[in-house]
Amino acid sequence: MAGVSGLATPWRLHAVLPRSAANGPGVRYVVWSQGCALNCPGCFNPETHSAPGPGLVRGVGEVADEALADAAHIEGVTLTGGEPLEQPAAVAAFCAEVRARSSLSVIVLTGFTRAEIEADPARSAAVADADLVVAGRYNARLRLARGLRGSSNKEYWTRTGRYTADDLAAVPELEITVADDATVTFTGMAAPGGEFFRGDRGHRGHR
Ligand code: SF4
Numbered sequence: 452m453a454g455v456s457g458l459a460t461p462w463r464l465h466a467v468l469p470r471s472a473a474n475g476p477g478v479r480y481v482v483w484s485q486g487c488a489l490n491c492p493g494c495f496n497p498e499t500h501s502a503p504g505p506g507l508v509r510g511v512g513e514v515a516d517e518a519l520a521d522a523a524h525i526e527g528v529t530l531t532g533g534e535p536l537e538q539p540a541a542v543a544a545f546c547a548e549v550r551a552r553s554s555l556s557v558i559v560l561t562g563f564t565r566a567e568i569e570a571d572p573a574r575s576a577a578v579a580d581a582d583l584v585v586a587g588r589y590n591a592r593l594r595l596a597r598g599l600r601g602s603s604n605k606e607y608w609t610r611t612g613r614y615t616a617d618d619l620a621a622v623p624e625l626e627i628t629v630a631d632d633a634t635v636t637f638t639g640m641a642a643p644g645g646e647f648f649r650g651d652r653g654h655r656g657h658r
Pocket of ligand 1: 487488489490491494495496499532533534561562563588589
């Protein structure tokens with residue numbers, strides 16, 4: 452099937468986890484973008500803030516092809532960070548490609564509020580193909596760390612009927628993944644901070 456435009460767009464990534472059960476309902480392909488200027492006090496992902504920081508630059512089409520190659524074994528894709536919507540063209544192209552070529556669900560976790568997204572054409576386009584957007588700054592005083600919300604002020608913006616509140620409440624709070632190279636990755640809303648094992652790579656849910 453023909454894909455969408457924008458697949459050559461470079462995308463700054465912090466990391467990718469091909470299969471995760473703690474970043475939305477079901478098993479999901481998860482992309483952590485690199486770069487976030489929102490600076491929420493208490494953010495547990497500071498290593499994702501620097502735009503040129505750790506990570507790599509990949510083409511949107513390459514990342515989409517990788518996710519779609521596993522489509523028979525996953526429920527959907529989740530985009531988190533860092534701040535995905537600081538690279539709206541890449542996010543829009545990726546989500547559109549996934550939507551065009553599969554029935555995978557799309558979840559975007561962002562520090563921008565729904566109002567901030569709706570006021571900006573590029574950000575609006577970036578979430579146009581999302582089933583669910585988890586929107587708003589992390590607020591450490593309102594820490595929740597359940598479902599897909601790091602703090603209770605964050606909004607579940609359901610854009611389709613794909614997921615219910617019960618689906619989101621059932622998302623595991625913590626997942627520990629051991630890769631073939633012995634890299635241990637913590638992820639999920641309740642992942643412990645700073646606990647990195649061999650391979651010194653750890654990732655968090657969007658806070
Ligand atoms: S919580 Fe999310 S939006 Fe806030 S500073 Fe951290 S990465 Fe950025």
